[in-house]
Amino acid sequence: MGYILRAIDKSEQIKISVAITTDVVQEASTIHNTSKTASAALGRVLTAAAIMGSWQKNEKDSLTITINGNGPSGRVVATCKNDGFVKGFMTNPSADLPVRESDGKLDVSGIIGQGDMTIVMDVGLKKPYSGTVNLVTGEIAEDLAAYFLQSDQIPSAVGLGVLVDTDYSIKAAGGFIIQLMPGAEDEQIDKLEENLSKLDGITSLIEKCNGDGEKILEILMEGFDVKILEKRDVFYRCDCSREKVIDAIVSIGPEEIENILVEDKKADVTCHFCNAHYHFDEDDLQDMLDKAKEINS
Structure with a gap:
């Protein structure tokens, strides 16, 4: 402090x-x-x-x-x-x-x-x-x-x-x-x-x-x-969280998330500010894709 x-x-x-x-x-x-x-x-x-x-x-x-x-x-x-x-x-x-x-x-x-x-x-x-x-x-x-x-x-x-x-x-x-x-x-x-x-x-x-x-x-x-x-x-102190990273991924839109699902079937994100690592599997990405589609419908 x-x-x-x-x-x-x-x-x-x-x-x-x-x-x-x-x-x-x-x-x-x-x-x-x-x-x-x-x-x-x-x-x-x-x-x-x-x-x-x-x-x-x-x-x-x-x-x-x-x-x-x-x-x-x-x-x-x-x-x-x-x-x-x-x-x-x-x-x-x-x-x-x-x-x-x-x-x-x-x-x-x-x-x-x-x-x-x-x-x-x-x-x-x-x-x-x-x-x-x-x-x-x-x-x-x-x-x-x-x-x-x-x-x-x-x-x-x-x-x-x-x-x-x-x-x-x-x-x-x-x-x-x-x-x-x-x-x-x-x-x-x-x-x-x-x-x-x-x-x-x-x-x-x-x-x-x-x-x-x-x-x-x-x-x-x-x-x-x-x-x-x-x-x-x-x-x-860094205010990053899993929820904020999910929101950020959802914001890139359905098409980009679908590409990640098809090509990688997972996503790994590391925060620049605190080096916290967040892993998302295929099910997580599918949930984010559904949410992105709902927002863009």
Whole structure:
């Protein structure tokens, strides 16, 4: 379990969210058997999705971040509902690269490559909101800041990080998003930039504060009068089920199901998010075919 703190400064011109997601990223790493660099990439996207998911108003609202890069990781996806449940996957979780010679850090931008980032928000309307921006660096945090500026015209500071131990376990993971509202004064901006310039990195800050989000918030917002609005738990959890998979198969229509029956006489489906496996025999497929015919009659 992780958690997110949402806060605002006294003038209500600066909004900030701080996330501690070490356990969440560890669960994802265990499920997907990720390499060190893949853990960092997937963990950053999961943390971003968890933070942005906490901004949604209704429990069933959801947000999905998809990174489409041309690097060895392939597609990276994370989705979070307003209930605090986040899940994700990447096409090639074993993708890895040597640490960067320039700074000795995991080469997240290298395995992501060039491409774009799409964010979809489903708030119960007929058509979900979708926005896409080109990747700026592939480091995720900078790309997300570019998205906020281009899509929402909101200047933002974003920090996302995952520290992976020598045994591939997750030592620290988390992040923050700070956003300036219209009317933010130059003095506030200068002070905020000064605070951020002192940081060694978000994972170093998490370790320094022993995973205490409130202490991290104090350091990020030193010199500001800040009010915490909410503390929300975050879990890595997939909501797939046999019933949902059946509905998905039924939705492909009678003709496709009949082809599966004739050619394979069975169907096996594995969930991308949690690796749960679902097997359907000939009788199961016949039931789904009957249901599909009834729906399409």
